[in-house]
Amino acid sequence: MQVSKLGIASLLCLAGAAMAQSDEPLQPIEPAKVTNQALVDLGAKLFFDPRLSRSGFISCNSCHNLSMGGSDNLKSSIGDRWQQGPINSPTVLNSSLNLAQFWDGRAADLRAQAGGPIANPMEMAFSHELAVDMLQSIPGYVNEFKAVFGDDKLSIDEVTTAIAAFEETLVTPNSRFDKWLKGDKKAITEDELKGYQLFKESGCIACHNGPNVGGNSFQRMGLIEPYQTDNPAEGRFAVTGDDADRFNFKVPTLRNVELTYPYFHDGAADTLSQAVDTMGRLQLGKKFTEEENGLIVGFLKTLTGDQPSFVLPQLPPSSDKTVRPNPFN
Amino acid sequence: MQVSKLGIASLLCLAGAAMAQSDEPLQPIEPAKVTNQALVDLGAKLFFDPRLSRSGFISCNSCHNLSMGGSDNLKSSIGDRWQQGPINSPTVLNSSLNLAQFWDGRAADLRAQAGGPIANPMEMAFSHELAVDMLQSIPGYVNEFKAVFGDDKLSIDEVTTAIAAFEETLVTPNSRFDKWLKGDKKAITEDELKGYQLFKESGCIACHNGPNVGGNSFQRMGLIEPYQTDNPAEGRFAVTGDDADRFNFKVPTLRNVELTYPYFHDGAADTLSQAVDTMGRLQLGKKFTEEENGLIVGFLKTLTGDQPSFVLPQLPPSSDKTVRPNPFN
Numbered sequence: 309m310q311v312s313k314l315g316i317a318s319l320l321c322l323a324g325a326a327m328a329q330s331d332e333p334l335q336p337i338e339p340a341k342v343t344n345q346a347l348v349d350l351g352a353k354l355f356f357d358p359r360l361s362r363s364g365f366i367s368c369n370s371c372h373n374l375s376m377g378g379s380d381n382l383k384s385s386i387g388d389r390w391q392q393g394p395i396n397s398p399t400v401l402n403s404s405l406n407l408a409q410f411w412d413g414r415a416a417d418l419r420a421q422a423g424g425p426i427a428n429p430m431e432m433a434f435s436h437e438l439a440v441d442m443l444q445s446i447p448g449y450v451n452e453f454k455a456v457f458g459d460d461k462l463s464i465d466e467v468t469t470a471i472a473a474f475e476e477t478l479v480t481p482n483s484r485f486d487k488w489l490k491g492d493k494k495a496i497t498e499d500e501l502k503g504y505q506l507f508k509e510s511g512c513i514a515c516h517n518g519p520n521v522g523g524n525s526f527q528r529m530g531l532i533e534p535y536q537t538d539n540p541a542e543g544r545f546a547v548t549g550d551d552a553d554r555f556n557f558k559v560p561t562l563r564n565v566e567l568t569y570p571y572f573h574d575g576a577a578d579t580l581s582q583a584v585d586t587m588g589r590l591q592l593g594k595k596f597t598e599e600e601n602g603l604i605v606g607f608l609k610t611l612t613g614d615q616p617s618f619v620l621p622q623l624p625p626s627s628d629k630t631v632r633p634n635p636f637n
Numbered sequence: 638m639q640v641s642k643l644g645i646a647s648l649l650c651l652a653g654a655a656m657a658q659s660d661e662p663l664q665p666i667e668p669a670k671v672t673n674q675a676l677v678d679l680g681a682k683l684f685f686d687p688r689l690s691r692s693g694f695i696s697c698n699s700c701h702n703l704s705m706g707g708s709d710n711l712k713s714s715i716g717d718r719w720q721q722g723p724i725n726s727p728t729v730l731n732s733s734l735n736l737a738q739f740w741d742g743r744a745a746d747l748r749a750q751a752g753g754p755i756a757n758p759m760e761m762a763f764s765h766e767l768a769v770d771m772l773q774s775i776p777g778y779v780n781e782f783k784a785v786f787g788d789d790k791l792s793i794d795e796v797t798t799a800i801a802a803f804e805e806t807l808v809t810p811n812s813r814f815d816k817w818l819k820g821d822k823k824a825i826t827e828d829e830l831k832g833y834q835l836f837k838e839s840g841c842i843a844c845h846n847g848p849n850v851g852g853n854s855f856q857r858m859g860l861i862e863p864y865q866t867d868n869p870a871e872g873r874f875a876v877t878g879d880d881a882d883r884f885n886f887k888v889p890t891l892r893n894v895e896l897t898y899p900y901f902h903d904g905a906a907d908t909l910s911q912a913v914d915t916m917g918r919l920q921l922g923k924k925f926t927e928e929e930n931g932l933i934v935g936f937l938k939t940l941t942g943d944q945p946s947f948v949l950p951q952l953p954p955s956s957d958k959t960v961r962p963n964p965f966n
């Protein structure tokens with residue numbers, strides 16, 4: 309306990325240092341700068357293409373639904389053959405701002421991440437080779453890869469590069485809170501401002517800071533009081549093997565957190581109010597009153613930004629040579 | 638056999654009569670006239686909303702993917718808990734032009750149809766009551782239904798009305814063939830024109846005619862030669878109980894048929910070339926040469942029109958009161 313509290317104190321110092329630089333420990337999200345629209349458009353198609361899965365049914369968008377804040381709003385995802393996923397699906401919105409990908413940070417960046425689900429037997433259950441073969445059998449894709457990458461050898465690297473380029477556009481600027489940060493003092497209400505102040509004063513800001521309001525460090529879940537869960541995930545320890553990292557998870561972004569219920573790596577908290585209550589007790593040793601809880605929840609809802617807005621991608625049709633999916637065998 | 642051939646002959650006469658009126662037995666698709674954009678937008682949200690299913694995972698768009706020609710490109714669909722559907726998923730594109738909905742026409746129109754999948758235990762496995770409760774727990778939806786329908790009592794009728802209004806916009810004008818029909822004689826190649834002529838002369842036009850190149854009658858599958866399939870569907874007989882209707886199916890639209898593989902009610906034909914070969918033999922007693930087959934396939938591909946183009950809908954988030962889906966129990 310003593311050590312843990314010291315931990316928080318030093319974290320708050322760090323946050324304090326960050327505060328000294330800008331005025332606030334949170335920074336606004338900047339709109340994406342697209343330098344290669346053709347690459348992004350190709351990535352969007354791949355993100356929506358269920359043919360990257362064994363069944364022909366599951367795409368990235370199945371579990372990171374861009375109509376619903378970039379996650380699936382399920383405790384744990386539904387994968388190939390309706391298999392239950394091991395962990396809650398995090399949002400892809402603003403994920404480019406995270407220090408690493410996945411709850412345990414085992415992928416360094418979006419490119420490294422994007423190859424994972426395609427070959428994961430619990431998720432899309434395909435293989436990189438089959439994915440490339442599939443794409444190569446489709447003239448529409450072959451032409452598009454050629455136009456974008458300037459070569460004939462379509463590869464999984466090109467696939468993940470395109471998906472990552474699309475994901476980099478999935479930022480959510482212009483939240484009411486960001487407008488407030490940029491000087492529009494009427495963008496949030498007085499209560500929402502109180503909620504923000506409470507968020508800072510209580511110590512939430514120690515872990516949830518920076519432009520993504522999180523996403524920039526790994527922290528112990530259950531710092532003051534242990535977290536009870538049936539979920540076997542061990543967090544960062546799975547990557548480093550270091551005992552000190554056991555049950556450390558990447559601090560999730562709180563951007564668009566209104567949309568990414570349920571909460572925590574096990575999806576155990578159905579509502580934002582529950583998640584705030586748990587955070588207060590387990591990370592800070594604080595039991596918020598109902599009013600305080602409501603104020604913080606109110607503030608968190610000001611973090612919902614402009615959702616990605618684009619025309620639903622049209623996928624190039626399979627050719628006679630494309631191997632047909634067979635989801636039931 | 639004799640009777641069947643007579644059948645085709647009389648069908649061809651009917652088609653001939655149609656031809657006398659306009660110049661061609663096929664008419665172009667006209668763009669949708671939207672009179673109530675708010676109703677259509679609400680319908681689009683519902684079409685994309687997986688919360689209309691028990692699992693929270695399956696939406697109309699799962700099986701009628703508007704990125705892929707409005708079907709799922711699977712032999713039979715994947716429904717709740719990965720259950721295998723009984724029949725191939727037809728496209729929703731231009732389905733408003735069909736004389737009735739479903740392969741056997743058991744739903745009179747799109748409104749009558751739209752309630753079906755929500756409550757079908759093989760598809761979305763929800764119920765109308767749960768669907769309405771779900772929507773009513775979401776302030777974003779409540780406001781939108783109120784704005785559109787002007788009342789407070791959100792009902793399943795309003796839900797299906799909105800979905801049907803959205804589906805009515807899913808028409809695909811401006812195919813190259815339609816441009817040709819409208820006078821642009823360069824819109825299709827000489828070979829494609831030959832394919833069209835073969836399509837007419839061979840007798841395909843007897844069943845696949847009108848603006849939807851089908852969709853306007855029920856016809857026997859296997860008129861000249863029986864169709865071999867393991868699929869137990871009995872077609873129109875299931876609706877009328879009339880023996881003469883056994884194995885009669887709604888003639889599918891050939892609009893966008895390039896995109897709606899695999900073909901037939903059992904999805905047994907992987908390619909357009911196979912489907913054309915089967916149709917020739919079974920419906921007309923004709924074995925097309927490879928060249929003839931290629932010409933007809935070439936013509937059919939000119940029927941791909943403008944795909945629906947709209948910004949991916951954003952769904953209003955669940956509230957704390959919304960019952961959470963539990964896909965694994």
Ligand code: HEC
Pocket residue numbers: 355366367368369370371372385386387388393394395396397398399400403406408409410411412418421422423425426430431432471
């Ligand atoms: C079957 C569900 C499923 C599918 C399909 C799926 N994901 Fe995920 N995704 C998850 C889950 C669950 C996690 C968290 C896994 C973990 O942290 O161990 C995740 C994590 C991620 C992350 C990390 C986000 C972060 O902040 O840590 C990104 C990015 C991502 N997925 C993108 C994709 C892309 C791109 C695809 C398609 C190529 C895809 N996902 C397909 C369920 C899915």
Ligand code: HEC
Pocket residue numbers: 507510511512513514515516526527528529531556557558559560561562565568570571572573574580583584587588591592604
């Ligand atoms: C010591 C670090 C730390 C502090 C302090 C902290 N958090 Fe967290 N927060 C985390 C970590 C780590 C997680 C992920 C835990 C998990 O999923 O198991 C998390 C998760 C959350 C979530 C769920 C996000 C999601 O998408 O699942 C919310 C909401 C949240 N925190 C809000 C707060 C609030 C409000 C406070 C202050 C009362 C706070 N946090 C204090 C580290 C911290």
Ligand code: HEC
Pocket residue numbers: 684695696697698699700701714715716717722723724725726727728729732735737738739740741747750751752754755759760761800
């Ligand atoms: C699990 C897969 C699945 C889901 C989910 C699904 N459908 Fe279908 N749909 C089908 C199948 C299969 C058929 C054909 C059934 C038959 O003819 O007996 C069909 C038929 C249709 C038809 C008739 C088209 C025609 O020309 O006959 C329409 C329209 C339609 N669906 C719209 C919808 C809407 C709207 C929803 C959501 C409310 C929906 N579907 C959900 C699989 C699905």
Ligand code: HEC
Pocket residue numbers: 836839840841842843844845855856857858860885886887888889890891894897899900901902903909912913916917920921933
């Ligand atoms: C006597 C009526 C009739 C004639 C003549 C006919 N068809 Fe069909 N066609 C049908 C019916 C009925 C189906 C649906 C059969 C099924 O799914 O079991 C069908 C299905 C098809 C399909 C598959 C469409 C899909 O989406 O599954 C294609 C392609 C097709 N016909 C093309 C042709 C061509 C080309 C010809 C001429 C060689 C032709 N048809 C002649 C009635 C006919």
Ligand SMILES: [Ca+2]
Pocket residue numbers: 379396397398568569570571572575
């Ligand atoms: Ca979540």
Ligand SMILES: [Ca+2]
Pocket residue numbers: 708725726727897898899900901904
């Ligand atoms: Ca089909």
